[in-house]
Amino acid sequence: MNSKINKSCTSEIPIGGTLYIVEASVSDTAQETVISKVKRLILNNTDTAEKLSEQTQNQSEKDSTSPG
Template identity: 55%
Template sequence: MNTENSKSRITETSIGGTVYIVESLVSDNAKETAYTKVKRLIISNSKDLIKLSETTQLLSQKDYTSAK
């Protein structure tokens, strides 16, 4: 048995009529868990998302006022 295949996991999920197939692999060299990594990425990018949200709101207001 190939050790790489035993570390692989395939998950298939259907959301809104779209099928997502995800293959995940375990790394012996990983320094953080997937949970820790995703949490860190969300926290570190949360300020950018707030800026994006504010920009989107400004653009929608501009479009709304220019349509009058």
């Protein structure tokens, strides 16, 4: 008998007023790591890596100069 081991987990993460439900699973046939996949998704969904870097840097500078 072939028994399948459950290689997934589910997390519920509240951010602001939204509850995000994230399911992670492991594949024995995966061709890329989760790090390379997330990096690829981020880069494919931005105009350029430089624009993303600029936005991050600008936000960081804004946060550090805000009165607190």
